[in-house]
Amino acid sequence: DYGLSEADPEVREIIHKEKERQFKSLELIASENFTSRAVMEAVGSCLTNKYSEGLPGKRYYGGNEYIDELETLCQKRALAAFHLDEKKWGVNVQPLSGSPANFEVYTAILNPHDRIMGLDLPHGGHLSHGFMTPKRRVSGTSIYFESMPYRLDESTGLVDYDMLEKTATLFRPRLIIAGASAYPRDFDYPRMRKLLRINMHWKIADAVGAFLMMDMAHISGLVAASVVGDPFEYCDIVTTTTHKSLRGPRGGMIFFKKDPVLGVDLESAINNAVFPGLQGGPHNHTIGGLAVCLKHAQSPEFKNYQEKVVSNCRALASRLIELGYKLVSGGSDNHLVLVDLRPLGIDGARAEKILDMASITLNKNSVAGDKSALVPGGIRIGSPAMTTRGFTEKEFITVAEFIHEGVQITLEAKKLVKGSKLQDFMKFVTSPDFSLMNKVSD
Numbered sequence: 476d477y478g479l480s481e482a483d484p485e486v487r488e489i490i491h492k493e494k495e496r497q498f499k500s501l502e503l504i505a506s507e508n509f510t511s512r513a514v515m516e517a518v519g520s521c522l523t524n525k526y527s528e529g530l531p532g533k534r535y536y537g538g539n540e541y542i543d544e545l546e547t548l549c550q551k552r553a554l555a556a557f558h559l560d561e562k563k564w565g566v567n568v569q570p571l572s573g574s575p576a577n578f579e580v581y582t583a584i585l586n587p588h589d590r591i592m593g594l595d596l597p598h599g600g601h602l603s604h605g606f607m608t609p610k611r612r613v614s615g616t617s618i619y620f621e622s623m624p625y626r627l628d629e630s631t632g633l634v635d636y637d638m639l640e641k642t643a644t645l646f647r648p649r650l651i652i653a654g655a656s657a658y659p660r661d662f663d664y665p666r667m668r669k670l671l672r673i674n675m676h677w678k679i680a681d682a683v684g685a686f687l688m689m690d691m692a693h694i695s696g697l698v699a700a701s702v703v704g705d706p707f708e709y710c711d712i713v714t715t716t717t718h719k720s721l722r723g724p725r726g727g728m729i730f731f732k733k734d735p736v737l738g739v740d741l742e743s744a745i746n747n748a749v750f751p752g753l754q755g756g757p758h759n760h761t762i763g764g765l766a767v768c769l770k771h772a773q774s775p776e777f778k779n780y781q782e783k784v785v786s787n788c789r790a791l792a793s794r795l796i797e798l799g800y801k802l803v804s805g806g807s808d809n810h811l812v813l814v815d816l817r818p819l820g821i822d823g824a825r826a827e828k829i830l831d832m833a834s835i836t837l838n839k840n841s842v843a844g845d846k847s848a849l850v851p852g853g854i855r856i857g858s859p860a861m862t863t864r865g866f867t868e869k870e871f872i873t874v875a876e877f878i879h880e881g882v883q884i885t886l887e888a889k890k891l892v893k894g895s896k897l898q899d900f901m902k903f904v905t906s907p908d909f910s911l912m913n914k915v916s917d
C-alpha cells in the first residue's frame with residue numbers, strides 16, 4: 476500500500492500546485508473557505524470505503540454499527556449547532572451538496588410542474604432556485620417545475636417584497652424560496668411568512684397553501700453563530716451547503732419541521748426523496764468531516780470567527796464606498812459585498828481577470844439590470860476565507876485598496892486594447908505587451 480507520492484506523483488503534484496495557489500492568493504470568493512485539518516483528516520479517512528444506504532438503524536447493508544453512530548452524532552450536532560429542539564426539527568445530513576439538497580426538497584413536497592418562486596439568478600439567486608432565460612429552462616428545477624422569479628427593487632438593491640406579494644397572489648406558488656448566492660442583506664423572513672399566511676386560501680389541485688423554504692447555503696455559519704436573522708423561526712424547511720461560511724467539507728443538509736406542514740409529513744417525504752429518491756449510498760467520509768465541523772460550530776471561537784467575518788466585510792464595504800464604489804444595496808449585513816462596476820464603464824469579467832493575474836481571487840457577478848451573465852457588471856467579494864486566515868479589519872481595508880488598484884489597471888488596459896470584445900481584452904492582457912507587474916505599484 477503506497478502513499479500518494481509513490482503511487483501517483485502526477486496527482487500529488489497537481490494537489491501541491493493547488494495548495495500553493497490557495498496559500499499564496501487572496502481568496503475572496505464568497506462561497507469558499509478553508510476547512511480545518513481535523514475536517515480534512517475525517518474526509519480523507521476509511522469512512523469513504525463504506526456503503527450505508529438508508530438511515531441509522533435502517534440500512535440496506537451490513538457492517539454499519541459505527542457508521543450509524545457517526546451519522547446519529549452528526550445529526551445531533553447539526554440540530555445543536557443551529558439551536559434546534561430535537562422534538563420539533565429533524566435533519567438529513569446525506570445530501571451530496573447544495574443543489575441536490577434543494578432538488579430533493581422539491582421532489583419531496585411538490586408534484587412535477589408545481590409552481591415555485593425563488594430570487595432571480597441575475598438578481599442574486601441561485602440556479603437551483605429555478606433559473607430560466609426567455610430562450611431556455613436552464614436548471615433542472617426550471618425544467619421539472621414551473622418557476623416565476625421574484626426580483627430586487629433596482630433603486631434600493633433590496634428584495635422587492637411588495638412585488639413578490641403581488642406576483643405570488645397571481646401565480647400562487649406551492650413553494651417560496653428565500654436565500655441567495657449574491658445578496659448582501661438579510662432576508663425578511665417575517666414578511667415572507669406573513670405573505671404565506673395572508674394567502675393561505677390558495678388552492679392548488681388538492682393542496683392548500685404554500686411552503687416557505689430558506690436556502691441558507693451562503694450564510695449558514697453566520698446563522699449558527701446568530702450574527703444574522705434566524706430562518707428557523709419562520710421557515711418550514713431550511714437547506715444548506717456545508718462548505719461555505721460554515722467551513723465544513725463539501726456537502727449539504729436539509730432541516731425540516733417534524734410536525735406535518737400543510738398535511739405533508741416532511742420528515743418521511745424528505746428522507747425518502749434523499750434515498751431512494753435521488754441518491755444512493757451516503758458519503759460517510761463527508762458526514763464524518765461534517766460532524767467535526769458542527770462540533771466546532773458550537774464553540775465560542777466559531778462565534779468569534781463569524782462576528783469577524785461580518786465586521787471585516789463591513790470594513791471592506793466602507794473602504795470601497797470611500798474609494799467611490801457603488802455597492803448593491805449600499806453596503807452589507809453579512810459576509811459579502813457586490814460591487815457595481817458599470818458606473819466606471821468596465822465589467823466584472825475584465826476586472827476579475829486582472830485581479831486574478833495579481834493573485835486576488837474573486838468572481839464576476841451579475842447586478843440587477845445586466846444584459847449578459849458572461850460579461851456581467853459586477854464583482855462579488857467575500858470575507859469568510861481570509862478571515863479564517865487571520866485577516867482583521869485593517870487587512871480588509873488594504874484588500875479594498877488592492878482591488879481599487881486592480882480596477883484602475885483594468886480601466887487603463889481597456890483604453891489600450893485594440894477591439895472592444897472580451898476576447899480582445901483577454902488576449903491583450905495576457906500578452907507580453909501588457910505586463911501587469913509593471914502596472915502594480917510597490
Ligand code: PLP
Binds near residue numbers: 572
Ligand atoms: N444554494 C446557494 C444559495 C448557493 O449559493 C449554492 C452554491 O453556490 C448552492 C445552493 C449550490 O451548492 P453546490 O454548489 O454545493 O451544489
